[in-house]
Amino acid sequence: MRAFLQKILTQPVITLANKLSSRPDQTHVHKALTTLFNKIQTKPGKNGLILDFDNTSKLIIFSDQHKGSRNFNDDFARSEKNYLAALSYYNTENYLYCNLGDSEELWKNTLNGVLKSNTATFDQEHLFSQRNAFIKVFGNHDLYWDNDPLAPLTLEKVYGQKIKIYEGVILRLVLKNTPLSIFLTHGHQGDLQSDGNWFSKWFVSTIWAPFQSYLRINPNTPAYNSQLKSEHNMMMYNWTAKQSNLVLITGHTHQPVFNSLTHLERMYMRLETARQNNNQREIQQIEVELLAGKFSGETSPRLAYSKNTYFNTGCCCFSDGDITGIEIEGGKIRLIKWKSEGTDHTKRIILEESKLEELLDATKIN
Secondary structure, three states, X not given: OHHHHHHHHHHXXXXXXXXXXXXXXXXXXHHHHHHHHHHHHHOOOOOEEEEEOOOOOEEEEEXXXXXXXXXXXXXOHHHHHHHHHHHHHHHHOOOEEEEOXXXXXXXXOOHHHHHHHOHHHHHHHHHHXXXXXXXXXXXXXXXXXXXXXXXXXXXXXXXXXXXXXXXXXXEEEEEOOEXXXXXXXXXXXXXXXXXXXXXXXXXXHHHHHHHHHHXXXXXXXXXXXXXXXXXXXXXXXXXXXXXXXXXXXXXXXXXXEEOOEEHHHHHHHHHHHHHHOOOHHHHHHHHHHHHHOOOOOOOOOOOOOOEXXXXXXXXXXOOOOOEEEEEEEOOEEEEEEEEEEOOOEEEEEEEEEEEHHHHOOOOEOO
């Protein structure tokens, strides 16, 4: 019976969930991002953190783990192994870790259930906090950390020390004698159904979670609602395009974006270049990868961007267990993926890479 219901109900239920749980509006998105960025600039420490950054700095950004209670609606369960391997690597390499929101899925789970079911991940995150190398940003699904008076005590118990919660972070760099700001925030701001909306939380916890648990499905695949994700990414890109020497990195949409294009879009660009150059070897290699279709969280090509100003981490809860994130290290920015190879090995893969200086206004996408 479950298999039959999966077949007939999965797509309509996910479509309804997407429609009711996300409704980005460009005017609201732009106003919210501007307000938050200005607040952090004028009152650093209250709404956000300002960090000076240089070529010796190392930062890894992950978002959207959606840690659950290890039931059938726990989107993170399959990705836990890759996440733990990644954190072990970045801690050993002395990276600063920014957790960019929706780390805990508190719309569908109780806080105690999430804490009890994810001790290994909290222990790994704690290793960063012990080095004062852990930044925690809240999202719409873990808004509890920002608005509950008991949240600071809970975080202190989990991490063994006081952890401050931020809505955003600004990295300040100087490249080619030009100041560059990199603005990090979860990305739900201005989404009318996600920005603290009680109905969205009620729908996800009361309607969607029981269906997802019974049907045993994970919606974090390329097929589900890619158009809406692309529209939201476009709105955030449009905001950055109006700014001067400012880069925005978000999560929220679960769709990896690098230099204002999804990884899949960039593959189609490389394919077109290879065809123009009659590079048969590269054409064959790209076509094989495209045919395999393993581009977690991405959408059909939409080549509508001109500035290297918008990035999205993707998520740490893809249905195949892969996780994606953004690295900044050695004067470069990278879109990376961690995936399982066999039963015991996890591999770090660089999907995209460019120099930080290419993010300045004078540089356009090649």
